[in-house]
Every structure is written in structure tokens, then in C-alpha cells.
Amino acid sequence: MNRSDDHLLALALQGDGACFGELAERWQRRIFSFVCRHVGNVEEAQDLTQDTFAKAYQNLDRLTDPARFSSWLYKIALNECRMRFRRGRNITHISLEKEDESEGIDIADATTPERHLADKEKSLLLKEAFQALPEEQRSVILMKEYQNLKFHEISEIMNVPLSTVKSRMYLGLKTLRRLMEKKL
Amino acid sequence: MNCDENRELILDVVYGEEMNSRTCFDFFKHLDSCPDCSGEYKEFLTTRETLQEWEVEEPPDLQVPAGRLSKPWLQKQPRRRFELGSWWPTLQKVAAGFLILMGVVSIFQHYGYLGGRKVLVSEQRLTEMMQDLIVVNQKDERKLIGQMLVHLKEDVEFQRKEDMQDIYNNLVSLQQRYNDNLEESNRYLKVLLER
Numbered sequence: 280m281n282r283s284d285d286h287l288l289a290l291a292l293q294g295d296g297a298c299f300g301e302l303a304e305r306w307q308r309r310i311f312s313f314v315c316r317h318v319g320n321v322e323e324a325q326d327l328t329q330d331t332f333a334k335a336y337q338n339l340d341r342l343t344d345p346a347r348f349s350s351w352l353y354k355i356a357l358n359e360c361r362m363r364f365r366r367g368r369n370i371t372h373i374s375l376e377k378e379d380e381s382e383g384i385d386i387a388d389a390t391t392p393e394r395h396l397a398d399k400e401k402s403l404l405l406k407e408a409f410q411a412l413p414e415e416q417r418s419v420i421l422m423k424e425y426q427n428l429k430f431h432e433i434s435e436i437m438n439v440p441l442s443t444v445k446s447r448m449y450l451g452l453k454t455l456r457r458l459m460e461k462k463l
Numbered sequence: 464m465n466c467d468e469n470r471e472l473i474l475d476v477v478y479g480e481e482m483n484s485r486t487c488f489d490f491f492k493h494l495d496s497c498p499d500c501s502g503e504y505k506e507f508l509t510t511r512e513t514l515q516e517w518e519v520e521e522p523p524d525l526q527v528p529a530g531r532l533s534k535p536w537l538q539k540q541p542r543r544r545f546e547l548g549s550w551w552p553t554l555q556k557v558a559a560g561f562l563i564l565m566g567v568v569s570i571f572q573h574y575g576y577l578g579g580r581k582v583l584v585s586e587q588r589l590t591e592m593m594q595d596l597i598v599v600n601q602k603d604e605r606k607l608i609g610q611m612l613v614h615l616k617e618d619v620e621f622q623r624k625e626d627m628q629d630i631y632n633n634l635v636s637l638q639q640r641y642n643d644n645l646e647e648s649n650r651y652l653k654v655l656l657e658r
């Protein structure tokens with residue numbers, strides 16, 4: 280049976296750990312992709328994603344409005360990214376792509392190996408450009424561009440006015456474009 | 464729409480945020496006539512295309528089937544929901560409900576659909592008002608009657624004076640006539656005696 284997020288959340292709020300596990304399975308892909316782009320490191324992103332869900336589960340009783348579950352989850356994830364940034368852990372700049380180049384090529388994929396390498400290079404350039412952005416601008420663009428959140432949702436997650444979200448987005452995109460033009 | 468207004472909306476349009484159709488129309492109308500804003504709009508679209516080329520791979524952990532729930536976060540049980548965070552919203556709802564109920568009861572009492580002090584007080588007040596009105600009316604009536612009696616007395620006195628005058632006049636007239644008659648009779652008797 281495919282239960283809705285609301286249903287699973289209601290059961291999780293009553294202490295059903297398995298339901299929270301199912302909910303986490305649904306959301307961890309999105310949270311991971313956000314965290315991964317934010318910190319620019321796969322392994323660290325995996326840890327931070329785990330930490331995000333662990334914190335969410337521990338603090339589930341503090342979720343006052345279940346309709347805002349996703350915003351609340353992103354808020355925790357963003358906080359985890361920021362805390363990691365403050366802790367200033369040593370970041371071993373592992374590429375977001377798989378270590379072994381040959382492993383990444385799907386035989387069934389119609390694209391050529393050259394094309395694949397070009398794509399990987401672009402991803403690497405984007406990752407570097409994002410890491411060069413101020414954290415606030417990076418967070419806004421990641422949530423908007425890759426998580427498809429509405430501006431008002433980002434405003435709620437980041438706890439800043441809507442106008443601030445838009446100006447961060449505007450400046451961030453302009454900076455990214457300039458950085459990418461330099462690199463490409 | 465000017466360039467500043469157009470730039471405020473540019474991200475909403477590029478990201479397909481909800482927008483009033485009139486505003487959207489004005490936005491594109493401005494783009495048709497403004498190469499600067501039009502250039503910036505195209506630039507944002509191109510930037511978005513570039514951004515979409517960034518793909519991150521899924522973490523190996525995600526390949527685990529949904530049935531295997533040995534996730535680390537499940538080892539920590541959440542606190543039960545009996546702290547401030549859980550009963551406070553309930554208390555707020557109960558308080559709001561109580562206030563609404565009080566309001567409804569007051570409205571019904573006001574319009575007399577429910578028995579209550581307010582209605583009795585109103586009736587009592589109404590009786591008092593009627594009594595006051597009667598007292599005032601009585602006072603006015605008494606005053607009026609008094610005035611009428613005075614007038615009547617004056618009239619009667621005036622009338623009596625006139626009547627008395629008439630009687631007097633009549634009496635004077637009768638006496639005059641009696642005297643006249645007596646004088647005439649005497650004259651007549653005298654004539655007869657002389658004959």
C-alpha cells in the first residue's frame with residue numbers, strides 16, 4: 280500500500296519508527312542532493328544526510344505543523360551544512376563523480392565517452408563555482424534550482440524576508456554566470 | 464512597467480512562480496521594447512540551462528531496499544509528546560473554543576433567545592421608564608386641570624358679574640315700569656275721582 284507522507288508522519292508522530300523510516304526513504308534522495316551540492320563532497324553529504332534524519336527523528340515532537348514537514352526537514356539539513364562549515368572540518372575534495380571513470384559509463388547510454396567526460400567536467404566546474412559563492416546565495420540557488428522550492432518556502436526555511444531571498448538569488452546567479460564564463 | 468519593476472519580477476518569471484496574468488503580460492510587453500531587460504532575461508534562462516547540467520550521483524546507501532530499516536536514526540527513540548510543545552496548541556484551541564462559545568451565548572442572551580439576567584433587567588428598566596412617563600404625564604395633567612379650573616372660575620365670575628348686572632338691570636327696569644305703572648294708575652284714579 281502506498282501511504283501518503285501525511286499518513287506516515289501521523290504514525291511516526293505516535294512513535295512508529297518504521298513509518299518514519301519509510302518517510303526518510305522517500306525524502307533522503309532530495310535531502311542528499313541538496314546537502315551534496317551544498318558541501319561539494321559525497322561522503323560528507325552522506326554523513327550530513329544521516330545526521331539530518333537522525334535529528335529530525337529525535338525532534339519530531341517539536342514539529343508543530345505537520346504540513347510543513349518538508350520545510351522543516353530542509354531547515355535541519357541547511358543547519359547541518361552550516362554547522363559543518365563552522366566546524367571547519369577538513370574537506371577532502373573528492374569529486375562528486377565516481378572515483379573510477381570507467382565505472383561511470385553506462386553501456387546502455389547512447390552518449391559517447393567524450394560527451395560523458397565533457398558532462399563530468401561541467402559538473403566539476405559548477406561544483407567549484409558554487410563553492411566560491413557566499414553560503415547564503417548558494418543555499419538559495421540550490422533550493423530553488425535543484426529542489427524546486429517556492430521563494431516563500433525558502434524564505435521560511437532560511438527565516439529571512441522574501442525580498443532577501445530574491446536579492447540573494449539574483450546576485451548569486453549573476454556571480455555564478457561570471458564564474459562559469461571565466462572557466463568555460 | 465519600467466526597468467526596475469521588470470527586474471523585480473524577472474526571477475519569478477524565469478522560475479515560473481505564480482503570477483497574475485496582467486503582470487505577466489506587462490512583463491513581456493516591456494521585454495519587447497527594452498533590449499537591456501530582454502538581454503538580462505535571456506541571460507538568466509541560459510544560466511538556468513547551464514545549472515541543469517550539474518548532476519550528483521545517488522549515495523550507495525540509497526540503493527538499499529525500503530524494507531531494510533536498520534537506519535541509524537531509528538536507534539534513537541523520539542521523546543513522547545507530553546511536553547510543552549504538545550499540550551500548548553491544544554490548550555490554545557480549548558481557550559479559543561471557550562471564548563467563541565461565550566460570545567455566542569452573549570449574542571443569544573442579547574436577542575432574548577436565552578433566559579438570563581440581561582432580559583429581566585431590561586423588563587425592569589422598561590417598567591421604570593413607563594412609570595416615569597406616567598408620573599410626568601400625571602403632573603402635566605394636574606397642572607393643566609388646575610389652569611382650566613382657574614380659567615373656569617374666572618369665566619364663572621365674569622359670567623356671574625354679567626348675569627348680576629343683567630338681573631340688576633332687569634330689576635331696575637321692572638321697578639321703573641312699576642313706578643311708571645303706579646304713577647299712571649294714580650293719575651287714572653285721580654281723573655276718575657275728579658269725575
Ligand SMILES: [Zn+2]
Pocket residue numbers: 465466467469493497499500501
Ligand atoms: Zn527595461
